[in-house]
Amino acid sequence: xxxxxxxxxxxxxxxxxxxxxxxxxxxxxxxxxxxxxxxxxxxxxxxxxxxxxxxxxxxxxxxxxxxxxxxxxxxxxxxxxxxxxxxxxxxxxxxxxxxxx
Numbered sequence: 001x002x003x004x005x006x007x008x009x010x011x012x013x014x015x016x017x018x019x020x021x022x023x024x025x026x027x028x029x030x031x032x033x034x035x036x037x038x039x040x041x042x043x044x045x046x047x048x049x050x051x052x053x054x055x056x057x058x059x060x061x062x063x064x065x066x067x068x069x070x071x072x073x074x075x076x077x078x079x080x081x082x083x084x085x086x087x088x089x090x091x092x093x094x095x096x097x098x099x100x101x
Contacts, residue, residue, distance in 0.1 A: 017084035018066030020058050026078035029053030033070035033079050039063040042070065 020041065027049055033056050034042045041064045045057040056079065058064075064081065071080045 016066045017062075018064040018068075018081040019084045020061070020064055020070065020079065020081050022056065022058075023078045024049045024055045025051065026076045027051075027053060027055040028076055028078075029055060030075065031056070032073045032075070036069050036073050038067060038069065039065060 028051065029044070031044060034044055039060065041058060041060045042056040043059050044054045046054070049055050064084075066081050066083055068081050
């Protein structure tokens with residue numbers, strides 16, 4: 001039997017990583033970003049911004065998969081996500097096997 005697609009190789013699947021950036025002074029503390037984050041990357045800070053609201057803070061930066069839900073749900077455009085830069089120390093499995101860096 002011939003398949004119309006090839007199965008995924010779990011060793012080659014790359015999970016995206018993101019960096020969350022906050023514009024603290026724009027935040028009004030609605031907590032939408034905290035509630036809708038599927039990976040629980042954010043929580044509300046105990047500190048206040050210049051408007052007098054609690055703002056979110058990043059607590060689990062390594063769990064961010066750049067889904068951009070926080071960016072889409074924010075009514076004040078106070079949060080955005082960018083792709084995280086890759087480390088040079090991490091190699092793909094085929095590069096490590098070949099010894100090519």
